[in-house]
Amino acid sequence: MTLTGIDADEDEAATLAAATVYVCITCRRPDDPEDGPRPGLALARATAQAAQGTGVAVCQVQCLANCSRPCSAAMRCDGAWAYVFGGLEPDRDAPALIEGARLLARAQDGILPWRGRPEILKRGLIARMPPIGFEEERE
Template sequence: MHGVVIVVCETCRQPGDPTAEPRPGAALCASAEAAASGSGFTVRRVSCLSNCKRGLSAAIVSDAAWTYVFGDLKPDSGPDLLRGAELLAGSVDGLMPFRPRPETLKRGMIARIPNMQTLLSSPAKDMS
């Protein structure tokens, strides 16, 4: 509906956490799914985002905006991820505004990745 998807690593754990199941990432998935229920936003579970040193990890992905990757999340950070998705969906420039973000999304930002539309519309730099 919104073109924004919340992607959560269900196998995630923080460094030093036991490897036993269920992993804390599964709890983060459940928290995000509960927060997004009825909102029109989709939560997708993935098996690894390769951000193990800063787990728990999630990303907010859009077909028309930048992708945001977050780490250092808590098992109950689902509502914060939903708020980030709402902010990105409402953005006019494809960027998630910083000030209204929940603190977890301010402190836990790992990367911001442009979408293909942005990359293809940007002039190429000659590297020779």
């Protein structure tokens, strides 16, 4: 059975709705004043704006414990590996986070593909964690 254009659009929307980007709003660089505006909050706001109309959810979080590489964000999808990124720039990298979440949501194997991944998500990768229930294949 083939999907109609409408079915494909609904299927795509459902796939992307499973993608969430978490942005640390407390991130700041070492030389930023402690009581000044947080670059992490600016990144969260820019990411939410970049996500409008994409189906990707954006959540603000207090801390991702990646303080040595601010600004930080993470992404996850049900049944997929989760990823943490650092060294993000609020005025530049929000669209890359949304594109990465879209790539992850579409990945059949649950792994964010290297090919097509925005450059900042290649060089800014901090860690990836397996999905809940993951079992390593043994020989």
